[in-house]
Amino acid sequence: MAFLELEGLNKAYGEFIAVQECNLSIGEGEFVCLLGPSGCGKTTTLQMIAGFVEPTMGRIVLNGADITHLGPSKRGLGIVFQSYALFPHMTVAANVSFGLEMRGMPKRDRQERVAQMLDLVRLKGFADRYPRQLSGGQRQRVALARALVIEPSVLLLDEPMGALDALLREEMQIELRSLQKRLGITTIMVTHDQVEAMSLADRVVLLNNGRIEQVAEPFEMYERPSGRFASTFLGKSNVLAGNASGAAVQVGNLELPAERGGLSGAVDYMIRPEKIALTEIGGLVRGQVSARVFLGDRWLYQLDTPIGPMLVIDSNVGLPKAIEGNVVGLTWASENARLVARGVAS
Numbered sequence: 001m002a003f004l005e006l007e008g009l010n011k012a013y014g015e016f017i018a019v020q021e022c023n024l025s026i027g028e029g030e031f032v033c034l035l036g037p038s039g040c041g042k043t044t045t046l047q048m049i050a051g052f053v054e055p056t057m058g059r060i061v062l063n064g065a066d067i068t069h070l071g072p073s074k075r076g077l078g079i080v081f082q083s084y085a086l087f088p089h090m091t092v093a094a095n096v097s098f099g100l101e102m103r104g105m106p107k108r109d110r111q112e113r114v115a116q117m118l119d120l121v122r123l124k125g126f127a128d129r130y131p132r133q134l135s136g137g138q139r140q141r142v143a144l145a146r147a148l149v150i151e152p153s154v155l156l157l158d159e160p161m162g163a164l165d166a167l168l169r170e171e172m173q174i175e176l177r178s179l180q181k182r183l184g185i186t187t188i189m190v191t192h193d194q195v196e197a198m199s200l201a202d203r204v205v206l207l208n209n210g211r212i213e214q215v216a217e218p219f220e221m222y223e224r225p226s227g228r229f230a231s232t233f234l235g236k237s238n239v240l241a242g243n244a245s246g247a248a249v250q251v252g253n254l255e256l257p258a259e260r261g262g263l264s265g266a267v268d269y270m271i272r273p274e275k276i277a278l279t280e281i282g283g284l285v286r287g288q289v290s291a292r293v294f295l296g297d298r299w300l301y302q303l304d305t306p307i308g309p310m311l312v313i314d315s316n317v318g319l320p321k322a323i324e325g326n327v328v329g330l331t332w333a334s335e336n337a338r339l340v341a342r343g344v345a346s
């Protein structure tokens with residue numbers, strides 16, 4: 001049974017609809033990422049769950065109870081925003097203790113719980129510091145401890161690592177994931193970073209223009225994007241306009257292999273750059289290398305082909321296969337091409 005259910009949630013600001021028909025079932029202990037471009041409605045959705053934004057329509061059901069119109073503090077949720085919002089004049093311990101104090105917990109119990117929490121987020125020994133005496137990552141961990149100390153039924157995170165540099169961000173992602181697993185806490189995180197969503201989430205909810213575009217496990221979404229938007233927002237993709245008939249798909253003057261699965265007519269033919277192999281002349285398409293970028297563990301090639309520019313990613317296993325100006329062949333297996341009827345999803 002779903003632990004948290006969003007049923008037909010809508011949010012309109014005057015004429016503008018920020019979130020439309022949002023239906024989502026989240027299981028207990030699940031880690032879900034709301035992913036999408038700026039302005040797609042991620043924060044609005046999270047704020048409706050948190051109780052800071054009133055839905056225009058729809059219901060939010062938590063553990064069987066309708067919480068749609070309950071005040072934020074009555075929902076028992078833990079919340080971490082990008083800006084941490086720690087109290088600057090309070091020590092780390094006082095910051096973490098605050099929520100317990102509000103709930104009237106006796107001092108001795110509070111101290112014990114705060115110590116446990118600081119231990120959990122690896123900040124033992126930092127209890128008496130003030131937020132200004134902490135690094136970004138440490139502040140972020142205090143915010144997490146403060147959200148978790150009240151033993152929330154759901155943890156809501158809005159771009160919690162937005163202010164961290166790339167290395168720290170990666171470290172915190174691993175920590176957050178292992179903490180979440182250990183505590184088994186149902187977690188919903190907003191991010192616009194596809195790599196973060198893929199590496200953290202059990203399921204990704206991809207939003208576009210206020211609507212859910214696709215809900216799937218990361219690998220599934222990557223391999224089977226619902227359409228052009230999903231295939232280009234999550235990773236890179238070559239999306240070619242084609243026409244499916246017979247055993248192949250006509251793209252420009254070429255016939256490309258695909259498993260049609262009963263589709264016919266206008267389709268988007270999608271092939272991931274890393275699924276394409278560069279060959280000597282031959283292959284399915286001929287291409288001339290127009291640009292080549294070294295990315296350390298791989299090379300990114302852009303090629304001009306008769307069916308338009310295409311991207312190819314080739315692992316760095318030694319010498320690069322081609323340089324700018326070379327004419328090469330591109331080839332791939334038919335099972336790696338993904339077909340979606342044109343106009344289905346964006």
Ligand code: ATP
Nearest residue numbers: 013016018036037038039040041042043044045192
């Ligand atoms: P970002 O990644 O940039 O934070 P987001 O996906 O979280 O984006 P939201 O903050 O949910 O986007 O906003 C969704 C849309 O609703 C945006 O177009 C935004 O301008 C609009 N919006 C949000 N809050 C209000 C408001 N109070 N009044 C009017 N429009 C709003």
